Amino acid sequence: MASRIVITGTGIICGLGRDAATVGRALRAGHSAIAPIRHWEAAGWPHRYAAEIADLDPRALVADRKSLKLLRRSHVLGLYAAAQAVEQAGFLGQRAALPAAAAAAFNDRSGIYVGSSGTTYQDQYDFLPLLARSEGDLVRFGRDLTAAVPPMWLLQSLPNNVLCHFGIQTGFTGPHACVVTHSTGGVLAVAEAAAALRDGLADRAVAVAHEAPLEPQTMRGYADLGVLARETVRPFDQGRDGTLLGEGAAALALEMAGTRGGAELGELLGSAEVSEGGALLGVRADGDGLARAMQLALADAGCGPADIGMIVAHGNGTRASDASEAIAIRRVFGAAAPPVTSFKWALGHTLAAAAVLDTVLALDALAAGEVPGIATLRETDRSCQPLPVSRRPQRPRGRIALILSRGFAGTNAALVVRAA
Amino acid sequence: MAVRPVTQTEIDAVFGGVADIIADALAREPAEVRPQSRLIADLGAESIDFLDIVFRLEQAFRVRIARGQILEDARGELSEDEFHRDGVLTAAGLARLREVLDEVPAEAFAPGLRIDDVPLLFTVETFCKVVVRAAPARAGAP
Amino acid sequence: MSGDRSPPARRRVLITGIGLVTPLGLDAPATWGALLAGTSGIDVVRSFDASGFPVRIGAEVKGFDDTRVERGLRRYATRQHRFALAAAAEALRDAGVAPTPETAAHWACIVGAGMMGVEFADLAAFQRRAAPEGVLRPDRVAEPASAVAFARNQPTAGLALLVRRFGIQGRAAAMHTACASGGQALGAAMRLIRHGTADCALAGGFDAMLNPIGLAGFCLLGALSADNHDPPRASRPFDRSRNGFVLGEGAGFLVLEAADVARRRGARAYAELAGDGNALSSYRITDSHPSGRGPIEAMRHALADANEPPEAVDYLNAHGTSTPMNDRSECAAVRAVLGAQAARLAVSSTKSLMGHLIAAAGAVEAAICALAIRDGVAPASANLRQPDPDCHLPFVTGAPQRRPIRVALSNAFGFGGSNNCLVLRAAPAA
Numbered sequence: 002m003a004s005r006i007v008i009t010g011t012g013i014i015c016g017l018g019r020d021a022a023t024v025g026r027a028l029r030a031g032h033s034a035i036a037p038i039r040h041w042e043a044a045g046w047p048h049r050y051a052a053e054i055a056d057l058d059p060r061a062l063v064a065d066r067k068s069l070k071l072l073r074r075s076h077v078l079g080l081y082a083a084a085q086a087v088e089q090a091g092f093l094g095q096r097a098a099l100p101a102a103a104a105a106a107f108n109d110r111s112g113i114y115v116g117s118s119g120t121t122y123q124d125q126y127d128f129l130p131l132l133a134r135s136e137g138d139l140v141r142f143g144r145d146l147t148a149a150v151p152p153m154w155l156l157q158s159l160p161n162n163v164l165c166h167f168g169i170q171t172g173f174t175g176p177h178a179c180v181v182t183h184s185t186g187g188v189l190a191v192a193e194a195a196a197a198l199r200d201g202l203a204d205r206a207v208a209v210a211h212e213a214p215l216e217p218q219t220m221r222g223y224a225d226l227g228v229l230a231r232e233t234v235r236p237f238d239q240g241r242d243g244t245l246l247g248e249g250a251a252a253l254a255l256e257m258a259g260t261r262g263g264a265e266l267g268e269l270l271g272s273a274e275v276s277e278g279g280a281l282l283g284v285r286a287d288g289d290g291l292a293r294a295m296q297l298a299l300a301d302a303g304c305g306p307a308d309i310g311m312i313v314a315h316g317n318g319t320r321a322s323d324a325s326e327a328i329a330i331r332r333v334f335g336a337a338a339p340p341v342t343s344f345k346w347a348l349g350h351t352l353a354a355a356a357v358l359d360t361v362l363a364l365d366a367l368a369a370g371e372v373p374g375i376a377t378l379r380e381t382d383r384s385c386q387p388l389p390v391s392r393r394p395q396r397p398r399g400r401i402a403l404i405l406s407r408g409f410a411g412t413n414a415a416l417v418v419r420a421a
Numbered sequence: 422m423a424v425r426p427v428t429q430t431e432i433d434a435v436f437g438g439v440a441d442i443i444a445d446a447l448a449r450e451p452a453e454v455r456p457q458s459r460l461i462a463d464l465g466a467e468s469i470d471f472l473d474i475v476f477r478l479e480q481a482f483r484v485r486i487a488r489g490q491i492l493e494d495a496r497g498e499l500s501e502d503e504f505h506r507d508g509v510l511t512a513a514g515l516a517r518l519r520e521v522l523d524e525v526p527a528e529a530f531a532p533g534l535r536i537d538d539v540p541l542l543f544t545v546e547t548f549c550k551v552v553v554r555a556a557p558a559r560a561g562a563p
Numbered sequence: 564m565s566g567d568r569s570p571p572a573r574r575r576v577l578i579t580g581i582g583l584v585t586p587l588g589l590d591a592p593a594t595w596g597a598l599l600a601g602t603s604g605i606d607v608v609r610s611f612d613a614s615g616f617p618v619r620i621g622a623e624v625k626g627f628d629d630t631r632v633e634r635g636l637r638r639y640a641t642r643q644h645r646f647a648l649a650a651a652a653e654a655l656r657d658a659g660v661a662p663t664p665e666t667a668a669h670w671a672c673i674v675g676a677g678m679m680g681v682e683f684a685d686l687a688a689f690q691r692r693a694a695p696e697g698v699l700r701p702d703r704v705a706e707p708a709s710a711v712a713f714a715r716n717q718p719t720a721g722l723a724l725l726v727r728r729f730g731i732q733g734r735a736a737a738m739h740t741a742c743a744s745g746g747q748a749l750g751a752a753m754r755l756i757r758h759g760t761a762d763c764a765l766a767g768g769f770d771a772m773l774n775p776i777g778l779a780g781f782c783l784l785g786a787l788s789a790d791n792h793d794p795p796r797a798s799r800p801f802d803r804s805r806n807g808f809v810l811g812e813g814a815g816f817l818v819l820e821a822a823d824v825a826r827r828r829g830a831r832a833y834a835e836l837a838g839d840g841n842a843l844s845s846y847r848i849t850d851s852h853p854s855g856r857g858p859i860e861a862m863r864h865a866l867a868d869a870n871e872p873p874e875a876v877d878y879l880n881a882h883g884t885s886t887p888m889n890d891r892s893e894c895a896a897v898r899a900v901l902g903a904q905a906a907r908l909a910v911s912s913t914k915s916l917m918g919h920l921i922a923a924a925g926a927v928e929a930a931i932c933a934l935a936i937r938d939g940v941a942p943a944s945a946n947l948r949q950p951d952p953d954c955h956l957p958f959v960t961g962a963p964q965r966r967p968i969r970v971a972l973s974n975a976f977g978f979g980g981s982n983n984c985l986v987l988r989a990a991p992a993a
Contacts, residue, residue, distance in 0.1 A: 046705045067448035067465070070473065071848065109860060113843065119718030119739060120680035126699055128776060132690040133697030139775060143615025146779050148479065152472040155780035156848060156978070160678050160718070160739040165979035168845035174860065176841045177981065178747060181676060181739045183719035189736050196754060202864070217704035218689065222713035276735035278667060281639060281723040282714055290732070293668065410723035412735055467847050472785060488785060507803075507952070537887070 005258035006198050006269040008418065010092075011361045012085030012209070014062075014078050015249030015348050016052035020085070024348075025365035029394060031376035033347040035234065035245055038215060048229040051215045052247030052349030054078070068166050071156050073124065075117060078250035078354075079163035079211030080170070083113070086207055087171060090254035095261065111173035112197050112206035115164045116190030116353045119181035122218035124158035127151060163211060176202045184408025185274050186210060186353030187251075188416050191360075192272040194255055204257060211250035212354040220246060226282060228319050234350075236316030236343040237323050237390050239380045244317040247349020251357040267364045270401065270417040271302030277411030284322050288329030290413035291315075291405060295333045298403070298415035306334045309417075310399030311372045313359040314390075315407045316343025317350050322407060327385035340395035341388055346377040356406035360416055363402035367420030372397050424494045424521055424554060432456070432549045435482070439549050442477045446470055456524070456546040471540065478548065484555035491551060492539060495521040505536045522547060576753045577825045577832035577990055580658025580818030581930045582650035582767075586622035586811050586917045590653050594927075595934050597916070598942045599963050603795035604917045605809050611683075611775060618787045620794040621773045622811030622918025636724055639714050641682045643771035644721045646814035646923075647674070651725055651765055658818035658830065660763070667732035671761035672725050673752040675744025675768030675922040676737040681716045683774045721769060733761045739922060741977030742882070743841075744768055745815060746925025746985050750839030752819055762824045767816030768926035781810055784849070786886065798919075799946035800883035800912035801890050801954040808884040811918030815927030822991070833933040834971075838869025838986030845980055851888045855896025858882075861982035862900045862972065869986035873901040875970045876908050878941045879956075880928045882974040883912020884919055889976065894954040909966060911944035911959045925975030925983060932971040932987045939967050 013020060016034025017027040034052040043049035059069050062081040072080070087093065096107045131149040135141040151157075159165065161179040168174070176197045180189040187210030194206040214220070223229050223246065230243035255269060275297065277290035284290075299305065315326055330338055344359055351358055366372050372395040381390055389395070404416040440454040447464045460466040466474075475486050487493060495518040496504045504514040512532070518539065519530045524546040581591045586604030588594035597604070604622045613619045624646065631649040632640055640648060655661045662670040681689070693703040714720060722737040734755055738748055745768025752766035772778070781787050788807035790797035798809040819836060842864065844857030851857070866873060882893055890912075898905045913931055920927055935941055941964045950958065968989070975983045 042701050043705075045702055065448075069448070070446065108845070109842070119676070119737075120678050122680055122716075125681050125686050125776065126694075128686065128779070129690050129694040129699060130697035132687060133694060137687070139612040140615035142775060143613060143617070143619075143779075146616065146782060147476075148485070150779065150783060152476050152783040152785075153469060155784055156469065158678070158680075158780070159741060159979050161741060161977070161979045161981065164740065164843070164981065165848065168843040168980055169847070172845055174843045174845050174857070176864075177740075177843050178751065178841075179738055179740050179981070180736055181718050182722060182735070182737050183717065185736075193751065196758065200754070217693075217699065217701045221704050221708055222710070222717065225708055225710040225713055227710075274734050274736070275668065276672065276726045276732055278662075278726045278730045278732040278735075281720070281727055293732075409717065409719045410726055410735055412719075467850055469784075469847075469849050472783075 006195055006255055007258045007265045008253050008267040008269060009256055009265055010086040010090030010254030011266060011364065012082035012252035013358060013361045014054065014081050015358055016054055016247055017347060021361050021365045025362055025369060028344060028347055028362065028373040029371060035349055041217065048220060048224045050232040050245050053215055054248055065170060071153060072162060073157060075211050075213035076162045078213060078248065079115065079209050080167055082250035082252040083167050083207050083209040086252035086254040092205060108172050108174045110175055110204040112175040112194060112203040113164055113167055113173055113177045114190040114194040114206055114208040116180045116186030116210035117212055118183050118186060118352045119160045120158055121216065123216045127154050163209065182408065182412060183410065184352050184355065185406050185412040185414040187355065187357040188272055188406050188414035189274055191253060191357065191416060192274060195269055195272060198255060198257055206255050207252055208255060209250060209252035210354040210357040212352045213248040214246050214352055215248050230318060233377050234318035234346040235377045236318050236346055236375055237327065237381055237385045237388060238378050239382045241318045241320060241323060243319050244345060244350045247351045249348060249351045249354050249358055251354055251361045253357065253360065265421045267421050268419045270304060270419055271298050272416045273297030273301055274412060274414035279411050282409050284325050284407060286325050288325035290411055291326055291329035291407060292332045294413040294415045298417050302417035304401060304417060308399065308401050309339050309403045310367065310397040310401050311339050311363065312341045313363050313402060313404045314341050314343045315405045317345050324384055327388045330388060336387060338389050339398040340372045341390045342372050342375055346375055356404050356414065356416060359404045360418055363404055364418060364420050367397055367400055367402060370396065427550045427553045431553045432546060435549050435552050438481055439478065439552060440545055442481060443474055443545055446474045446477060454545055456544065458545050460543050461541050478552055482552050484552060484557055486551055486555045491521065508535050508537060510534050510536060574757050575822040576756045576819050576836045577822050578817050578834050578836055578933050579820050579825050579830045579832050580654040581833060581933060582653030582657060582816040583927060583930055584624055584627065584646040584650045585813040585927060586624055589627060598913060599940065601943060601945060605794045605798055607794060613778060616778055617782045618778065618789050619791045620797055620809060622809055623773055624813050633728065636728060638711055639720065640724055641715050643677045643769045644724050646771060647721050647769035648724060648728055650767060650814035651729065651816040654816040654818045655729065660818065662730045667730050669733055669762040670731045671734040671752055671755050671764040672722065672731045673748045673764060673766045674722055674737050675748040675926060676721050676739055677770035677772060677922045678739055679772055679777055683776055685712050685716055725765065729765060731765060740981035741979050742921055742924055743975045743977035743981040743983040744922035744925060745927065746929060746973060746975035746983035747841060749817060749836065749926055749929055749985060750983060753836045753839055756819060756821050762821050764819040765816060766819055767814060768923040769814035770920055770922040771812040772921055773810050773812045778810060788885065796946050798885045798915050800885040800915050800944060801950055801958060802947050803949045803951045805885045805887060805890060808886055809918040811920045813920045813923050813927060815923050815930045817930060832990040834936040835988045835990050837988040838865040840865030840868055840984045842982045843980050844982060849978065851892040853892055853895065855892045855899055857980065857982045858893055858896035858974065858976055859899050861984040862896060865984035865986045869988060871970050871986060874904045876901060876904055876972055877966065877968040878935055878971040879908055879910045880932050880971065880973045881910055881912045882976045883914055885914060891953045893974065894956050897956060906957060908957065909941035909959050909964050910956045911942050913942055915945035929973045929985050929987065932973045936968045936971055936987060936989050940965050941968065
């Protein structure tokens with residue numbers, strides 16, 4: 002029997018708040034962070050709604066002020082969430098009690114796993130003035146380069162910046178990974194962390210996912226794909242018209258059970274991720290990949306469908322994804338699915354961060370004994386029936402949650418966690 | 422002397438701007454940034470910070486500062502071999518460096534000083550002098 | 564030393580196919596041949612006008628034929644993706660196996676993906692449209708644009724093309740830890756097969772930063788050799804006069820199979836992918852710890868994972884970027900880990916001839932180790948005329964060195980402090 006992987010800390014920052022209790026309360030009250038974009042001028046855009054984090058001050062969120070010049074918005078969010086999880090788990094306090102050699106060994110056995118979608122378009126904007134000035138003349142571009150672009154551009158744009166900086170911040174030197182896979186990157190980071198723990202390569206790990214996609218070119222891209230809603234995300238609703246993006250980060254502090262008897266928030270039971278190997282950006286109508294991911298995750302968790310107390314669906318509000326997701330859930334759970342919800346109506350689609358945000362909030366929901374309703378649901382799409390979604394809160398059927406996630410490259414992922 | 426002398430008046434004229442930039446780049450309180458503050462030992466700079474500081478100085482003072490300017494100023498007409506050997510400054514190189522970095526206490530220029538360790542000597546005043554000596558940017562450059 | 568040292572129940576992972584698109588050649592045989600012949604892939608940059616840049620040399624992939632990429636996928640594939648698709652196709656052909664509808668769910672695709680967010684031509688077009696004066700005008704961005712350009716420039720595009728092209732339906736993941744990406748992707752794929760999550764994997768790395776933005780990024784950091792006057796000599800790892808790395812591009816892919824699966828179909832194996840070790844430096848943003856801390860732990864963990872002692876290592880393909888800092892700290896690390904064996908093994912950095920392929924480097928160099936094991940020859944480390952006294956290791960210089968290679972190490976240490984080491988071992992007898 003494999004040892005248990007327990008969750009001893011969480012971290013979260015998103016449009017509805019900067020800790021799990023606050024966000025959970027806001028969800029249960031039916032609040033949404035989706036509103037017209039404020040931090041750049043979006044007036045006149047047909048798709049200008051998103052779930053922003055208001056009043057974001059990086060200096061208040063990151064401990065090492067000097068590192069701020071090397072960090073983008075998304076990295077700041079990731080570092081904040083990861084630090085919150087580590088703080089709650091008490092890892093650094095645990096290490097402080099150790100003599101030097103044992104502390105070094107502690108670091109060697111502490112891992113960091115990061116998931117995000119990767120480099121953003123915004124990273125290239127530092128080159129816009131130079132491009133404008135050089136007017137297509139690459140000789141001028143090259144000549145004026147060092148005067149026009151900050152020298153640390155590359156370091157600011159590294160996809161693995163959170164991994165790098167959190168390592169320096171904590172001193173953790175153990176196994177690690179940085180997954181840059183659209184949407185399922187968060188689950189993959191958690192899965193890699195779990196694998197390292199199970200393989201005995203680490204005693205503890207932080208898995209963090211972060212995303213800040215609310216900038217013009219990214220939003221333009223999603224609009225061009227035809228997946229953005231006008232102003233509301235209505236998962237599984239008859240009249241749903243697409244998804245909206247959000248920014249945020251979330252983290253889980255994981256360790257092997259029994260190493261020190263700390264307070265457990267829950268347990269990571271299992272995970273899985275697969276690809277449909279088909280369309281580059283779309284989903285299969287029969288939800289095959291998602292069904293397989295669920296089945297593999299349940300098997301990994303040693304659970305059956307009847308063990309699942311609630312499902313946090315991907316529920317991104319697009320016509321195609323929600324329909325195929327409902328089919329996938331039906332295939333795995335039959336007519337006996339537990340309460341299903343989704344949080345993207347409130348937090349937006351936070352891409353790689355979504356599943357980890359959803360996991361933190363699922364643990365909060367299970368602790369509160371209440372599955373938040375989908376406040377924007379008016380009438381469940383008939384083709385999604387029978388899916389136990391509701392505008393109203395529901396009671397979870399047990400202490401185990403299943404969290405679903407889907408992304409480009411036909412990727413589908415599932416996480417299974419139990420609340421303490 | 423290989424480089425032109427810099428007067429205290431000239432240093433004072435640029436100190437405020439230079440200190441602000443260094444404080445910002447190294448996330449220090451302005452009060453911590455004094456003329457004799459050593460960038461690495463006192464203010465916590467690492468190699469990437471020097472690139473950042475030089476860029477910001479260029480932008481703020483509208484000058485061009487070549488990478489490795491200080492060592493180039495010190496080397497002057499000496500050949501590479503006459504300036505350092507196997508990574509260690511020669512006696513002649515050390516003497517030239519001492520002239521250029523005359524704001525740094527003499528004890529810092531011990532025989533055996535490695536060229537890689539020269540940045541350890543740099544103070545805020547060092548960068549004030551670099552700015553004063555720097556060429557004005559070409560017209561049309563930012 | 565006995566080769567059969569793994570704990571009984573653990574699945575072994577074999578390398579049954581190799582595909583390479585590099586500055587030295589457009590496929591694996593060409594690359595390997597050029598490497599052994601000491602041909603340099605480093606030259607003046609020709610694919611765009613770099614004459615105004617501080618650094619004007621690089622290791623370009625020369626003469627890549629875009630028709631190697633299936634027509635229907637071509638507009639969704641930027642340069643690095645095209646390299647990936649070609650190298651992956653070669654690896655599968657070489658292995659004589661491919662995912663089928665029956666096996667697809669048991670294939671994983673794990674890649675080290677290059678970081679470039681937008682192809683230069685697309686970025687330049689975007690600037691003209693949306694930032695004509697150099698400042699982004701959101702109202703200009705509001706106008707509809709090409710979804711195809713978005714699709715090929717979004718970071719998961721490479722992975723999407725690979726799983727689509729080859730019909731992979733198991734675990735799919737792209738990772739990025741700068742120069743450690745390719746090595747870590749291979750290690751992650753190896754672990755998936757060991758755990759039984761996959762039976763086979765298409766694993767590798769791809770990158771194409773040799774474009775105006777990528778070149779600019781590294782120029783700005785001062786990390787590149789500016790020896791524009793003598794390109795073939797610019798990359799000289801471990802040499803006293805080394806002054807920076809040379810930016811390259813390309814892709815390297817391996818087909819990995821569980822040993823039992825490979826044997827059942829009578830596959831031939833280049834080598835076993837036997838061990839993977841990772842450690843974070845957590846030291847400074849770009850500086851390496853002079854003691855080699857970080858790389859030391861990665862190498863130790865890899866050897867432990869492979870159940871091989873230091874004295875078993877016959878060949879090391881070093882990270883060897885030709886930067887003053889990396890090469891010195893890497894040599895310190897190798898001496899610390901290998902002890903007496905540090906004087907006996909063969910060491911080379913193939914970056915001396917092909918430059919630094921960034922996210923692809925770890926995968927390409929692991930493939931080179933597999934070829935070295937197969938052929939019993941260690942490629943030379945070119946341009947090593949005056950070894951740095953601080954870099955004291957038995958480098959292969961001049962001609963390649965013929966010697967049996969049972970165990971090889973491949974190092975990949977990245978910006979941001981990720982350190983990866985892979986252990987390859989001669990394939991166990993069937």
